[in-house]
Amino acid sequence: MSHLTQTDDLFFNRAGMDQERVQTIADDALNGADDGELYLEYSQSEAVVFDDGKLKSASFDTSQGFGLRAVAGEVTGYSHASELSEDAIKRAGATVKTVFSGNAGTFAAPPQGTNNRLYSDDNPLNLVDFETKVKLLADMDAYARSLNDSVIQVSASLTGSWQAVQVVRPGGVRAADIRPLVRLNVSVVTAKGDRMETGSFGTGGRVPYDQYLKPESWKKAVDEALRQALVNMESVPAPAGEMDVVLGSGWPGILLHEAIGHGLEGDFNRKKTSAFSGLMGERVAAPGVTVIDDGTLHDRRGSITIDDEGTPGQSTVLIEDGILKGYMQDRMNARLMGVSPTGNGRRESYAHAPLPRMTNTYMPAGERDPEEILRSVKKGLYAVNFGGGQVDITSGKFVFSCTEAYLVEDGKVGAPVKGATLIGNGPDVLTRVSMIGNDMKLDPGVGTCGKDGQGVPVGVGQPTIRIDGLTVGGTAA
Numbered sequence: 001m002s003h004l005t006q007t008d009d010l011f012f013n014r015a016g017m018d019q020e021r022v023q024t025i026a027d028d029a030l031n032g033a034d035d036g037e038l039y040l041e042y043s044q045s046e047a048v049v050f051d052d053g054k055l056k057s058a059s060f061d062t063s064q065g066f067g068l069r070a071v072a073g074e075v076t077g078y079s080h081a082s083e084l085s086e087d088a089i090k091r092a093g094a095t096v097k098t099v100f101s102g103n104a105g106t107f108a109a110p111p112q113g114t115n116n117r118l119y120s121d122d123n124p125l126n127l128v129d130f131e132t133k134v135k136l137l138a139d140m141d142a143y144a145r146s147l148n149d150s151v152i153q154v155s156a157s158l159t160g161s162w163q164a165v166q167v168v169r170p171g172g173v174r175a176a177d178i179r180p181l182v183r184l185n186v187s188v189v190t191a192k193g194d195r196m197e198t199g200s201f202g203t204g205g206r207v208p209y210d211q212y213l214k215p216e217s218w219k220k221a222v223d224e225a226l227r228q229a230l231v232n233m234e235s236v237p238a239p240a241g242e243m244d245v246v247l248g249s250g251w252p253g254i255l256l257h258e259a260i261g262h263g264l265e266g267d268f269n270r271k272k273t274s275a276f277s278g279l280m281g282e283r284v285a286a287p288g289v290t291v292i293d294d295g296t297l298h299d300r301r302g303s304i305t306i307d308d309e310g311t312p313g314q315s316t317v318l319i320e321d322g323i324l325k326g327y328m329q330d331r332m333n334a335r336l337m338g339v340s341p342t343g344n345g346r347r348e349s350y351a352h353a354p355l356p357r358m359t360n361t362y363m364p365a366g367e368r369d370p371e372e373i374l375r376s377v378k379k380g381l382y383a384v385n386f387g388g389g390q391v392d393i394t395s396g397k398f399v400f401s402c403t404e405a406y407l408v409e410d411g412k413v414g415a416p417v418k419g420a421t422l423i424g425n426g427p428d429v430l431t432r433v434s435m436i437g438n439d440m441k442l443d444p445g446v447g448t449c450g451k452d453g454q455g456v457p458v459g460v461g462q463p464t465i466r467i468d469g470l471t472v473g474g475t476a477a
Contacts, residue, residue, distance in 0.1 A: 160181065
């Protein structure tokens with residue numbers, strides 16, 4: 001069954017709306033605008049949390065609604081409601097028409113359709129019963145405690161959502177998608193004397209729950225969380241100063257996402273507020289550095305069959321061999337910049353207008369062996385996992401905290417360190433990449449990106465890389 005047929009059942013048959021009348025309302029509301037769409041959404045979500053040996057919380061939510069957007073030049077009118085009815089959409093139409101009153105725009109051509117399916121349309125929330133989900137989390141708790149006597153607390157959670165969307169454009173052009181999303185998380189607290197440390201691990205994607213019910217899968221997650229906690233238990237204060245830094249593969253790509261990715265989004269560059277503005281075709285990174293945003297990877301957390309404007313997900317080369325090649329675009333910014341949309345128009349829900357956002361952003365593999373990269377460092381830091389960070393889009397300056405990092409001396413990985421932060425400038429850090437590993441890996445599927453108050457699921461990835469002369473903030477006296 002096609003996604004249009006499935007979503008027609010949700011938005012018209014069950015909601016009691018007539019498809020032809022809704023199309024007429026949308027046509028009238030957007031007559032004279034340069035672009036826009038009616039966005040329909042139905043979603044279900046759940047979260048089950050097991051903490052300190054007992055079920056702590058369980059929640060389930062169903063939401064539905066629409067967002068009607070009209071674009072005239074650089075101005076956007078947006079109206080939304082949780083009521084799916086023809087009357088509510090009519091009222092929204094009267095609101096957004098005030099934005100382009102007197103405008104005689106030529107409506108932008110619609111995106112081309114796609115028959116691609118990047119993930120299952122099964123609802124993961126219905127495929128596994130509640131008791132099985134609770135048992136999974138209880139088994140994770142018991143397993144973690146059985147591994148090591150130092151474990152004093154375990155928290156495990158399972159979350160999932162199922163989202164159906166339909167984009168209605170003037171003239172009867174429609175696109176639809178059905179998006180599953182699940183995530184499994186576990187954190188472990190260990191204690192030794194007066195010292196306590198935490199380790200955590202999460203995994204997920206646009207897949208059903210069943211693969212996480214397999215013991216080999218959830219035990220691996222618990223093992224990794226405990227390993228991190230025990231590593232942190234042995235950590236020493238991090239040194240400070242400028243030094244060579246090796247970033248591990250996979251999740252450390254979050255630095256690439258935050259420090260560089262946001263600066264390559266179309267809106268910041270159209271407004272010339274990005275550190276990358278006006279640099280198209282110029283060298284912005286060391287030779288060998290390529291950065292890609294790819295929404296077409298199967299089952300990945302950041303993937304989208306279509307974006308939230310109806311444009312099919314795409315793979316976009318942002319930087320190629322150090323040269324800036326492109327930006328991530330939604331429809332409005334692409335039109336104003338005279339380029340094509342890249343399938344990056346995304347929104348958190350029907351209550352938000354779309355913005356240019358990343359999907360799965362990664363650096364492809366190079367040719368160097370990761371061990372060779374580490375051996376090349378005389379004195380530096382090996383950063384394997386990251387926590388939170390901050391970045392200023394205009395200047396490109398960033399600060400990231402390391403949750404797992406090690407000293408490197410004479411090419412050998414030494415003691416783990418605690419309290420290390422990486423401080424730098426996004427465009428500058430790309431020019432300092434001197435070695436790129438052959439071990440590119442995507443993150444385990446846990447990323448959520450925030451922008452303008454909206455959160456969307458994303459993915460990151462990279463191989464092991466060496467960055468020369470990066471500032472490290474530390475806690476060592």
